[in-house]
Amino acid sequence: MRRREFLRTTAGAAGLLTAPYVARAADARILRFVPQANLANLDPVWTTQYVVRNGALLIWDMLYGVDDKLEPRPQMVEGHEVSPDFRTWTFRLRPNLKFHDGEPVRSRDAVASIERWMARDSTMGLVIKKQLESLDVVDDRTFRFRLSAPYPKMLFALGKSSTPCLFVMPERIAKTDPFKQISEYVGSGPMRFNKNEWVPGSGAIFERFAGYEPRAEKANWLAGGKRINFDRIEWKILPDAATASGALQNGEVDWWEQPLPDLVPQLKKTAGVSVDIADPLGNIGSFRINHLHPPFNDVRARRAVQLALSQADYMRAVVGDDESLWKEVPGFFTPGTPLYTEQGGEPLKGERKYEAAKKLLAEAGYKGEPIVLLVATDVAITKAQGDVTADLLKKIGMNVRYTALDWGTVGQRRAKKEPPGEGGWNIFHTWHAGADCVNPAPYIALNASGGTAWFGWPKSDAVQSKIEAWYGAADLAAEKKVAGDLNQAAMDDVVYIPTGFFKGYQAWRNNVSGIVKAPFPVFWDVSKT
Amino acid sequence: MFAYFIRRVLATIPVVLMVALFVFSLLYLAPGDPAAIIAGDQATPDDVERIRSSLGLDRPFLVRFIEWLWNVVRGDLGVSIFTNLPVSHMIAQRIEPTLSLMCLTLFISLSLAIPMGVIAAWKHGTLIDRAVMMVAVFGFSTPVFVVGYLLAYIFALQLDWLPVQGFTSISQGLWPFLRNLLLPSIALGLIFMALIARITRATMLDVLSQDYVRTAKAKGVEQKTILFVHALKNAAVPIVTIVGIGFAALIGGAVVTESVFAIPGLGRLTVDAILRRDYPVIQGVVLLFSFNYVLVNLAVDLLYTVFDPRIRY
Numbered sequence: 001m002r003r004r005e006f007l008r009t010t011a012g013a014a015g016l017l018t019a020p021y022v023a024r025a026a027d028a029r030i031l032r033f034v035p036q037a038n039l040a041n042l043d044p045v046w047t048t049q050y051v052v053r054n055g056a057l058l059i060w061d062m063l064y065g066v067d068d069k070l071e072p073r074p075q076m077v078e079g080h081e082v083s084p085d086f087r088t089w090t091f092r093l094r095p096n097l098k099f100h101d102g103e104p105v106r107s108r109d110a111v112a113s114i115e116r117w118m119a120r121d122s123t124m125g126l127v128i129k130k131q132l133e134s135l136d137v138v139d140d141r142t143f144r145f146r147l148s149a150p151y152p153k154m155l156f157a158l159g160k161s162s163t164p165c166l167f168v169m170p171e172r173i174a175k176t177d178p179f180k181q182i183s184e185y186v187g188s189g190p191m192r193f194n195k196n197e198w199v200p201g202s203g204a205i206f207e208r209f210a211g212y213e214p215r216a217e218k219a220n221w222l223a224g225g226k227r228i229n230f231d232r233i234e235w236k237i238l239p240d241a242a243t244a245s246g247a248l249q250n251g252e253v254d255w256w257e258q259p260l261p262d263l264v265p266q267l268k269k270t271a272g273v274s275v276d277i278a279d280p281l282g283n284i285g286s287f288r289i290n291h292l293h294p295p296f297n298d299v300r301a302r303r304a305v306q307l308a309l310s311q312a313d314y315m316r317a318v319v320g321d322d323e324s325l326w327k328e329v330p331g332f333f334t335p336g337t338p339l340y341t342e343q344g345g346e347p348l349k350g351e352r353k354y355e356a357a358k359k360l361l362a363e364a365g366y367k368g369e370p371i372v373l374l375v376a377t378d379v380a381i382t383k384a385q386g387d388v389t390a391d392l393l394k395k396i397g398m399n400v401r402y403t404a405l406d407w408g409t410v411g412q413r414r415a416k417k418e419p420p421g422e423g424g425w426n427i428f429h430t431w432h433a434g435a436d437c438v439n440p441a442p443y444i445a446l447n448a449s450g451g452t453a454w455f456g457w458p459k460s461d462a463v464q465s466k467i468e469a470w471y472g473a474a475d476l477a478a479e480k481k482v483a484g485d486l487n488q489a490a491m492d493d494v495v496y497i498p499t500g501f502f503k504g505y506q507a508w509r510n511n512v513s514g515i516v517k518a519p520f521p522v523f524w525d526v527s528k529t
Numbered sequence: 530m531f532a533y534f535i536r537r538v539l540a541t542i543p544v545v546l547m548v549a550l551f552v553f554s555l556l557y558l559a560p561g562d563p564a565a566i567i568a569g570d571q572a573t574p575d576d577v578e579r580i581r582s583s584l585g586l587d588r589p590f591l592v593r594f595i596e597w598l599w600n601v602v603r604g605d606l607g608v609s610i611f612t613n614l615p616v617s618h619m620i621a622q623r624i625e626p627t628l629s630l631m632c633l634t635l636f637i638s639l640s641l642a643i644p645m646g647v648i649a650a651w652k653h654g655t656l657i658d659r660a661v662m663m664v665a666v667f668g669f670s671t672p673v674f675v676v677g678y679l680l681a682y683i684f685a686l687q688l689d690w691l692p693v694q695g696f697t698s699i700s701q702g703l704w705p706f707l708r709n710l711l712l713p714s715i716a717l718g719l720i721f722m723a724l725i726a727r728i729t730r731a732t733m734l735d736v737l738s739q740d741y742v743r744t745a746k747a748k749g750v751e752q753k754t755i756l757f758v759h760a761l762k763n764a765a766v767p768i769v770t771i772v773g774i775g776f777a778a779l780i781g782g783a784v785v786t787e788s789v790f791a792i793p794g795l796g797r798l799t800v801d802a803i804l805r806r807d808y809p810v811i812q813g814v815v816l817l818f819s820f821n822y823v824l825v826n827l828a829v830d831l832l833y834t835v836f837d838p839r840i841r842y
Contacts, residue, residue, distance in 0.1 A: 179579050180583055203793070240788050243693060243694050246694070247692075409562075412560060414565075444573075
């Protein structure tokens with residue numbers, strides 16, 4: 001054998017031997033993630049879907065970001081000044097912030113983004129908009145709010161994780177009508193969106209943005225330095241839970257955001273797969289009542305259901321027998337968060353009182369009229385709750401009209417204010433993310449302003465006055481006092497009935513590390529070997 | 530023949546238009562609201578109303594239909610309400626996986642079903658015949674998703690031979706392409722194979738009892754030639770008809786198969802669009818399916834003349 005041939009052969013053999021390591025190293029730079037739902041669009045202001053928010057967190061950065069204590073921390077902002085009366089807020093952006101198209105981030109981009117967000121965020125954005133006297137660009141890095149009333153919760157509003165979040169987009173994109181979808185996905189976040197490889201319903205690709213400069217602090221939920229250890233994050237849309245489970249077990253995907261509870265025992269037994277709670281803030285199940293029509297326009301009828309409703313029945317139907325995943329909550333706020341209280345929650349505690357419920361219904365004048373229960377049978381959580389409710393209402397002598405629909409139709413029907421017999425409704429089920437129930441600001445389901453309130457249109461002056469009081473509360477002690485009174489008022493007037501608190505799982509391959517528990521997938525500091 | 534072909538192609542236009550009107554009306558009358566889905570669970574009724582208005586969903590039925598039809602005539606299928614992408618682009622992204630799945634399914638099922646049907650007819654009443662029919666009954670009565678899950682469990686999770694899900698374009702190599710499509714094609718093809726095998730057997734039994742077959746046997750023609758050259762060609766007309774009809778069944782089955790194996794095809798696009806009431810996408814896909822179905826029927830009609838020269842148009 002000639003020297004050159006020998007060298008060529010040994011080099012080839014060495015290449016073959018090292019190929020798997022090279023491939024593995026390359027694979028370690030790609031994270032394959034199965035999100036909770038299809039990423040059908042990517043305008044985080046136009047739609048409030050969580051999956052869109054989660055994708056947007058990679059592309060766009062925020063002025064502030066909440067940490068795991070739900071405290072807003074500066075993110076794109078270097079610092080702020082606030083007047084003693086909380087009416088003038090001045091913010092200064094960090095230097096060297098860049099969009100994915102290479103343009104610098106300027107305060108006019110932030111202002112345009114805030115304006116678009118305010119028009120769509122019916123929880124905190126609209127409140128700011130109503131009080132806004134001016135929102136001005138001071139210089140390229142500084143902008144200023146002037147408000148007609150004190151607004152001490154400004155930082156939380158700018159950094160809240162509930163949808164829609166305030167993401168900063170280039171001015172030309174942020175000028176898009178807030179009720180129309182953007183078509184350019186240019187942000188200043190750690191990853192850029194590869195629109196060419198996006199197949200809605202199948203997958204989405206995010207690529208590392210080399211121009212991103214993370215903050216120096218350690219990452220904590222949406223706060224701190226968002227350091228990404230991957231060149232590519234591939235979102236794989238796997239609508240079938242069994243397929244997603246198989247793909248994770250087979251190593252075809254690395255991380256599954258929301259495994260079906262039924263499949264978790266199998267995943268826990270699988271070598272190479274880890275399973276843990278996904279979101280420590282969990283979810284609160286909702287028994288939503290239409291306050292406009294009999295019998296539930298009478299508070300006694302609403303209290304009758306409240307007295308008979310067993311949260312344990314709902315939770316077992318929703319998440320099964322794993323009691324570590326759920327708990328009964330005689331309150332409206334997220335358990336484990338500062339404002340959680342059980343003040344006024346007695347009707348939901350202890351033995352269920354069917355006879356007392358029947359008596360209250362009779363007092364309310366209920367005479368067996370049909371109760372239209374809308375059940376979205378294509379969503380496991382709403383279907384399970386609907387089945388329990390049908391049984392509960394029968395137990396207390398109500399005439400249930402179980403109306404099986406898909407979620408899209410429930411979404412349309414629940415907006416109808418007509419009487420239940422004319423296309424309206426009495427009850428539907430949903431659930432609220434625990435992150436949206438930590439205080440009254442993002443908690444639209446607790447609003448009881450009547451015609452302008454969320455579906456069901458509850459009206460309670462007592463509840464509304466407490467919500468307003470919370471906005472003016474100067475410290476946590478004052479907030480807690482108001483939250484207690486608010487919980488009591490909302491329980492007394494039965495704004496809606498919480499059906500329990502439940503958590504979900506997430507699962508990942510063991511070669512992936514750094515996954516944290518949060519109300520959204522946190523990709524920064526995750527790595528793969 | 531050419532004139533017939535042109536006439537049939539032209540005749541598809543009113544059929545497709547009727548389908549379009551039917552689909553459009555059905556969607557208009559069906560409950561469900563894309564605006565509510567877009568707005569999300571936390572939206573106020575006012576938000577939903579404004580989104581509905583911005584999407585033009587509050588305009589009258591006729592205005593929307595005529596506008597849509599005019600755009601279709603100009604080759605514009607519109608823009609998806611949810612993705613903001615052109616419907617034609619979304620369909621183009623999905624055609625390759627669905628076509629690949631259908632072609633491989635047809636290839637696998639026809640290559641197995643026809644010999645199975647022929648052999649069953651030849652060995653009529655024997656153990657082989659019963660075994661073939663048992664396989665056919667099993668294939669026919671087992672839902673696609675059950676077969677799909679079973680195949681994935683055995684060949685992907687237990688044996689680790691093939692992947693659980695996904696699609697790789699043929700442009701990235703034949704083996705990666707086949708690797709992803711084998712299990713879904715077998716799952717989808719089983720029912721089709723059963724159908725074709727049964728029809729082939731029944732038709733062959735009929736043909737094998739004809740005088741000319743007996744004559745061929747008397748003349749000492751080889752059994753293989755009698756079965757596959759003389760008899761099968763004469764039995765082909767009903768088989769081709771069933772293949773054509775089965776094509777529609779394949780589209781239905783593809784919806785399930787694409788979901789189970791996460792293949793980004795037209796079936797999944799349709800289901801996603803229906804669940805979200807993404808009207809432009811539903812209309813575009815149904816229009817494509819109906820056009821496709823009409824073309825398949827035309828192809829079947831033309832194939833009759835190949836297998837039976839007595840047929841003239």
